Amino acid sequence: MTVRETIRRESANLTASERKISNAVLADYPFGALQTIQELAERTGVSAPSITRFVTKIGFAGYQEFQRQLIAELRESRRSPLELKATEKLGSRRAFLADYARRASERIHEMSASVPQEQFDRILGLIADPARAVFVLGGRVSDSIARFLSVHLKQIRPKVYHLPPNPEHWPDQLLAIRRQDVLVLFDFRRYQPDLQTLADIVARECRPSIVLITDKWMSPIARHSDHVIALPIEIETAWDTLVCALTLVEALIVKVSESNWSTTKKRLEAWDRLRLVPPGQPSEEKQ
Incomplete structure (x- = not known):
């Protein structure tokens, strides 16, 4: 699950201050949170401790882990076929078409x-x-x-x-x-x-x-x-x-x-x- 999906999943449980933070993060995702916690606090008008509580509430150990996840997502969004080749799982060569069709069906579901x-x-x-x-x-x-x-x-x-x-x-x-x-x-x-x-x-x-x-x-x-x-x-x-x-x-x-x-x-x-x-x-x- 991406950070965006996690925030939206928890949206009903957020306080007014936490909604300000989530709106700022989602408005310029993922770059909106790739700044220091002090800069995000100044931009949202919310204190740094409130931001720390927000990231903990949505499931991260701290602001650094929160940012590491965003950076990882950014890298994933830019992966080329050459990079994806290193992690591919082709399965059986004899039944590749059937296996590929199964995976495609799973994606549709x-x-x-x-x-x-x-x-x-x-x-x-x-x-x-x-x-x-x-x-x-x-x-x-x-x-x-x-x-x-x-x-x-x-x-x-x-x-x-x-x-x-x-x-x-x-x-x-x-x-x-x-x-x-x-x-x-x-x-x-x-x-x-x-x-x-x-x-x-x-x-x-x-x-x-x-x-x-x-x-x-x-x-x-x-x-x-x-x-x-x-x-x-x-x-x-x-x-x-x-x-x-x-x-x-x-x-x-x-x-x-x-x-x-x-x-x-x-x-x-x-x-x-x-x-x-x-x-x-x-x-x-x-x-």
Whole structure:
């Protein structure tokens, strides 16, 4: 369990002073607590002994152990496939596919237990709302998941835009974002600085609802996001898995299409007519 998860688990038991500390830590996680205890006390207006009591209350022996855990999480969030290779557990070579499928299934079950239905429904409501435009983008690898989402959403509803990978082309799209719109970002460990810059600009200038799909170490984009879903990605190989991200996206696609099936049906029918019969060519019915 990460420090963030531990703090949130104990949130109902915190005093007013402890909530000030937790808010400061989570607002700039994990960097908000990687300063001296005196600096954190000055920033929060809470005494150093109160901070010591806070970290003890959430399960740490002291402030140094608390910081060591945060530093360890920061290192984990930056691990590359080369580093993960040293700790991988491939299992039986003869049954690798079956073993890998089992691990992937376990990650999906872990996701289903950790993502509340209420959170899924809130995000679904935003993406399914026809009054809102939906803008989507992912990282170097995760953009494949973002594109999968955008391609399906475009068939289901209008006003869906996949941002181009070149940041030089972003202003054209950003000028169209309104406050009631939705920006969905995918960012997993070894987080991309350009996505962080995008989230910062959009949060400051456009102020739509920002939905972040990330991992348990949390992309820095979380500080700008209204909704954050942290997915399991570790699968004991040199490569993290995106199976949970794909499962989540497929579930969203199904439910968005069902939110107003009669409208979805008409759009799909029109989409197929235009796709299969180019303008100027007679349809089969007229031949």
